[in-house]
Amino acid sequence: MAIQNNRLTAEQYEQNFSDIHPPFETHNAALVEANRCLFCYDAPCTKSCPTSINIPKFIKQITTENIKGSAHTIFQSNIMGAGCSKVCPVEKLCEGSCVYNLMDEPAIPIAKLQRYSTEKALANNWQLFERKKSTGKKVAIVGAGPAGLSCAHVLAREGVDVTIYEKESKGGGLMTYGIAAYKVTPQFCEDEVNYIVGIGGIEIKYNQELGKDLPAGRQGITLAKLQKNYDSVYLAIGVGLARQLAIPGEDLEGVEDAIKFIYEIRNTKYEKVNVGDKVAVIGMGMTAIDAATQAKRLGANEVTMVYRRTENEKPCTDVELDIAKLDGCNIIWLAAPKEIKGHGKVEQLVCSKMQLGEPDASGRRSPVDTGETFTLNVDMVIKAAGQIPYEALIKDCALNNNHGKLIIDANQSTNIKGVFAGGDAVNGGKEVVDAVQAGKDGAKAILNYIMPQMHE
Amino acid sequence: MANISSNFLGIKSPNPFWLASAPPTDKKINVIRAYEAGWGGVVWKTLGSQVKNVSSRYSAVDYGGQRVMGFNNIELISDRPLDINLKEITEVVKLFPDRATIVSLMADNNRESWHELIKKCEDAGAMGFELNFGCPHGMTERGMGAAVGQDPEIACMVVEWVMEKATIPVITKLTPNVHSVVPTGRSVVKAGTHGLSLINTIQSITGVDLDTFVPNPYVAGKSVFGGYCGPAVKPIALKMLTTIAQDELTGKVPISGIGGISTWKDAVEFMLLGAGNVQVCTAAMKHGFRIIEDMCEGLNNWMDEKGFKTLNDFIGKSVPTVTHWEDLDINYHHIAKINQDKCIHCGLCYITCEDTSHQSINLTYGKPYNTYTIKEEECVGCNLCKLVCPVDNCITMEEQRVAPEYINWKMWQEQGLPLNDH
Numbered sequence: 001m002a003i004q005n006n007r008l009t010a011e012q013y014e015q016n017f018s019d020i021h022p023p024f025e026t027h028n029a030a031l032v033e034a035n036r037c038l039f040c041y042d043a044p045c046t047k048s049c050p051t052s053i054n055i056p057k058f059i060k061q062i063t064t065e066n067i068k069g070s071a072h073t074i075f076q077s078n079i080m081g082a083g084c085s086k087v088c089p090v091e092k093l094c095e096g097s098c099v100y101n102l103m104d105e106p107a108i109p110i111a112k113l114q115r116y117s118t119e120k121a122l123a124n125n126w127q128l129f130e131r132k133k134s135t136g137k138k139v140a141i142v143g144a145g146p147a148g149l150s151c152a153h154v155l156a157r158e159g160v161d162v163t164i165y166e167k168e169s170k171g172g173g174l175m176t177y178g179i180a181a182y183k184v185t186p187q188f189c190e191d192e193v194n195y196i197v198g199i200g201g202i203e204i205k206y207n208q209e210l211g212k213d214l215p216a217g218r219q220g221i222t223l224a225k226l227q228k229n230y231d232s233v234y235l236a237i238g239v240g241l242a243r244q245l246a247i248p249g250e251d252l253e254g255v256e257d258a259i260k261f262i263y264e265i266r267n268t269k270y271e272k273v274n275v276g277d278k279v280a281v282i283g284m285g286m287t288a289i290d291a292a293t294q295a296k297r298l299g300a301n302e303v304t305m306v307y308r309r310t311e312n313e314k315p316c317t318d319v320e321l322d323i324a325k326l327d328g329c330n331i332i333w334l335a336a337p338k339e340i341k342g343h344g345k346v347e348q349l350v351c352s353k354m355q356l357g358e359p360d361a362s363g364r365r366s367p368v369d370t371g372e373t374f375t376l377n378v379d380m381v382i383k384a385a386g387q388i389p390y391e392a393l394i395k396d397c398a399l400n401n402n403h404g405k406l407i408i409d410a411n412q413s414t415n416i417k418g419v420f421a422g423g424d425a426v427n428g429g430k431e432v433v434d435a436v437q438a439g440k441d442g443a444k445a446i447l448n449y450i451m452p453q454m455h456e
Numbered sequence: 457m458a459n460i461s462s463n464f465l466g467i468k469s470p471n472p473f474w475l476a477s478a479p480p481t482d483k484k485i486n487v488i489r490a491y492e493a494g495w496g497g498v499v500w501k502t503l504g505s506q507v508k509n510v511s512s513r514y515s516a517v518d519y520g521g522q523r524v525m526g527f528n529n530i531e532l533i534s535d536r537p538l539d540i541n542l543k544e545i546t547e548v549v550k551l552f553p554d555r556a557t558i559v560s561l562m563a564d565n566n567r568e569s570w571h572e573l574i575k576k577c578e579d580a581g582a583m584g585f586e587l588n589f590g591c592p593h594g595m596t597e598r599g600m601g602a603a604v605g606q607d608p609e610i611a612c613m614v615v616e617w618v619m620e621k622a623t624i625p626v627i628t629k630l631t632p633n634v635h636s637v638v639p640t641g642r643s644v645v646k647a648g649t650h651g652l653s654l655i656n657t658i659q660s661i662t663g664v665d666l667d668t669f670v671p672n673p674y675v676a677g678k679s680v681f682g683g684y685c686g687p688a689v690k691p692i693a694l695k696m697l698t699t700i701a702q703d704e705l706t707g708k709v710p711i712s713g714i715g716g717i718s719t720w721k722d723a724v725e726f727m728l729l730g731a732g733n734v735q736v737c738t739a740a741m742k743h744g745f746r747i748i749e750d751m752c753e754g755l756n757n758w759m760d761e762k763g764f765k766t767l768n769d770f771i772g773k774s775v776p777t778v779t780h781w782e783d784l785d786i787n788y789h790h791i792a793k794i795n796q797d798k799c800i801h802c803g804l805c806y807i808t809c810e811d812t813s814h815q816s817i818n819l820t821y822g823k824p825y826n827t828y829t830i831k832e833e834e835c836v837g838c839n840l841c842k843l844v845c846p847v848d849n850c851i852t853m854e855e856q857r858v859a860p861e862y863i864n865w866k867m868w869q870e871q872g873l874p875l876n877d878h
Contacts, residue, residue: 035521038846041803044824063521097824099800103847 003254003345003380006271007299013270016297020182020323021086023115027065030116034062037108038099045094045110050437051078055094059113071121072128074114079153080146082118083175083192084433085111086184089286091319093433122195131200132159137450140165140230142210142221145173146432147423148236149196150439151446156201158447163230164202165221167209171197173238174424175432177263180290182297186266210237211393223397227418231450234442235399235406235414235421239387239429245282249340250383258283258291258384265294276380278302280349281329282337285315288384289324295382296327303329304376308336308354308367338373340381349376387429394425412438412445420446458759459766460752462496462556464733465625465651465710467584469496469556471752472767473723476714476735477501477560477586477629480745482534484544488551493745494752497556499735500545502533502588503573504562504600509535515662515672517688526688527738528660530673530680532594533562542580549581557581558627562588562600565610567617574621584624586712587615587649589640590631590656592683602656605631608643615647627712630654630700632689637696641706652700653712653735655693657683686738690716694729701730701775718747720754727767728774782865790853791835792816792842794828798850801825805841805851813840832856 008016024030037059045055054073061070074081090096090111098107121128137160141148144166152162170176171193175184197204211220226233242257244250254276264273279300281292284307296303305324307314310333314321325331335351342348350373357368391404400407400415405428412420422438424430447454462472474497475481475490482501490498509532517526534541549557559582563569574585589611591601604610611628618626628644630637632655641652659681661671671679693715700706713731717723718739726734739747764770794805794817806817806828816834820827830841842851863871 031521038802038804040801041807042819042826043803044801047824099802102800 003274003276005274005298007275008271010271012299017181017270019185020180021112021115023119024112030062030113033109034059034113036100037063040099044097044099045108048093048097049077050093050431050433051084051440052437053077053081053094053114055110055114058117059108059110062113062117067117067120068126068128070117071126074118075121075128078433078436079150079196080175080192080432080436081114082122082195083146083172083184083189084436085115085118086188087175087179088431088433089317089320091317093431122191125195125198127198129153129157129199131156134161134201135159135451137161138163138230139232139234139446139450140226141234141236142226143173143236143238143423143425144168144171144193144204144206145236145238145423146175146435147238147425147439147442148173148234149193150436151234151236151422151443152202152439153196153199154440154443155446156199158443158451160201160447160450162202164204165208165210165226166204166206169206171204171206173236173435177266178259178287178290179266180262180294181265181270182293183290210235211396223416223419227416231418232446233419234439234446235419235425236423236435236439236442237390237393238424238435239389241388241390242383243386243388245337245383245385247337247339249342249346252340252342252346253344254342254346254379255340255381255383258287258382259387261291261382262287262294265298270298273298275300276346276378278376278378279304279380279382280337280376280378281305281382281384283307283384283386284309284321285384285386286320287387288382289316289320291382291384292324292329293327295380296329300380303327304378305329305331306335306337306349306351306376307331307333309364310334310356313356313364334367335374336367336369337381341375346379346381347377349378349381350374351376387424389425389428411448412442413449418449420449458756458764460755460759462733462767464556464712465584465627467497467556467558467625468554469733470494470554471496471748471755472727472733473497473748473751474499474556474558474712474733474735475740476737477588478737478741479529479531480737480740482536484548487544487548487557490740490745490748491548491552491555494748495555495745496733497558499558499560499586500534500541500582502560502562502591503538503541503577504533505564505569506537507532507535507594510675512673512675515682516686517662524686524738524742526660526662526684527686527741528657528662528673528682528684530593530675530682533560533588533591538576542576545577545580545582549583556583558584558586560586560588560629561618562591562595565599565604565614567620570614570617571621574618578622578624582624584627585618585622586627586629586653587618587644588629588656589614589644590629590633590654592631592633592657592659593681602631602633605629605640605656606634608639611640612643612647615644615649619648625650627651627653629656629714630696631656632658632692632696632715636699638699638703638706641700642703645706645709649709651710651712651732652706653714654700655689655696655715657685658689658692660684685716686742687716687718690722694725697726697731698729698775698778701772702778707775720751720758723751723755724758724770725774727771729778730772730775732767732771784864785862786865786868787858787861787863788855789858790837790855791832792830792837792839793852793854794830794841795850795852796827796829798847799828800847800850801827802846803828804844804846808840808844813838817841 058073172189176189354367356365360366389404423435477499519525589605595601628649710732713726
């Protein structure tokens, strides 16, 4: 048993990481589905979209061959509408509430239709919004992820000059670094970022990390400096640190964070990414699924997902779970990691068998240790038990927080005047689409703050 | 099994479905294929003086993702030499003596031309004639087709010429491009036509190309008004048919119903409103002749379900139910009811009623599903909500008479009853 890379042929990698949700190939194909849309009033799909995209309208616009209008309708509510069409768990959002479900008919493929319009806009670089004349106001945004980009676009539209400080070398945040490659390609993420900044008035400064005492050689910026140089600051720094399991053996070679594992896949060539023969993935969220399926797609012989509750409590959707199952991943419910064993390297994962007890704070029945254990022979353990916020950084900046999650008021403002925040850094980690909405809310608050006379 | 065989003016066919005079009936090869598929009869594409056609000839209106909701054409009468048509008619009649092979005619505007054409066609074996007084494009510029049908006196004159010569049944086909089909209908019945058929196509422009700015169909940068047909014209045809069926003179002769008939259901509706048989074209041009199978089977099953043994058991049955507005019962009232178990919360009933009708539906906000209920005291019973509801039988109209007795508009006025309900 060993961890190694380059397990497959180029063709196999190509096939394993090709688009899992292929687009409509022709206008006709899109029309057939678009014409099924009932054009609901006060549509449940729209109400189930965190960014409230006017879905019936954009679908109707496909049927009238007003694709530009369709893309505009989408981007007006969600400037990352193209990316969201690929990564949103639509089965629990728009498509999940499509009224066709109530007729036991297949829901309108809203994501696929949204992709149809937005991909055309990106491919043709239709800039559908006109930036207003520069107001001379300047805003700094920290983080070029969905929340930051969304905030930046709204501000740029209103004539604000935006500078985004991004610690990575590419924009897009978790869209670029934290999602399975078969959902969005690195190229697509780059195209989407370029499309968004294409409106003008947005500059992204890469490899710039927010922090107080940076190690020598690392470029950085401080909140104080940003406050001084800009009219307002928006913090969209996300979450990033993987939650630790706090069990023996966690430091063995072969134990890896899911986020780091996915980041590698996104940031290097597939054949260069290491993966074990027998891999255990801990967790059952979207990130756990993305890690497990991609471990399998990189050529792992056996992937086992371990989750301490049952299928009923799982955080991922049924659709996601099906991807893992179809990829051949094993699933073990009611199993909590107890110890990782090995001599320098991972050899075994010992799990406690659990049972469900009383409901916990989340309302889900909490897992209780039965005292029994079982052991999996594995050479790699991927931890996907959730991400935690940058607590130390946030405390250093003297920002009010709840265990590292930024606290903002109803006006999106932190405790520091002129400093606003949103996205995963505030909510602890939700969908891309939630972050996009947070960015819009933040932008609105910032506009009120820097140009109160215009926005009252 | 019901008997769906038809006898129209003594011309027998195994079913009441004829193919209308049009491109599908222009040649022997088409007609043979139609008869092999099971069609009861054909009206051979119009014969007359030699003409030339142009290219292109057809255009269509699509709707909601469906092709050819409406269809139009600028094709003239048969552009094949008369001799070939006559020879092929003879061959077809010999091969299929049990089918109704009718020939459509449009001779030049003089007695001799009509007499000569009639003689030749009868000699060829035609079982009946249909006089084309309806073609709305091209031929009208030469004073033929609809130009004849639009003028009751000219139509009368031509029918008189025909009746002098014809020894087989004569059907006169009426144009809908008039404010009423009845005057010409009456005129040709007086002149002796044995039967009527309607409607021919309606003058139309199906659309304009948004790149070339030229309407359809396109002929070298120009277009002309074409004859409109297909499912879109059915309601207009049914209305015109009813006016003919209800007229005391024209209602006495057999009527062949035409206009957007695509299914057995459409055919039954025409027959209920007085058509003795029906003619089909656009549906066949869209799908081919195979549609005849379901037309026959569907008609048969429906007749069995309703207990009708022959076509005559229901032909014209709905004609008396079409009345004058002032005879309608004002005390009849029904109101909408939404079945909450079937409702899918699409809100279409609400928004149409709220924006365009009588604000008679309550909205109770929900996330993501709203609840919609009827304000019974506001509902005027217009049917709009039921019509737009995508779920069958989710919205039903429940009878709630204002008063038990019948009262119409005339009586209402005579009794001096209040006019303003609001």
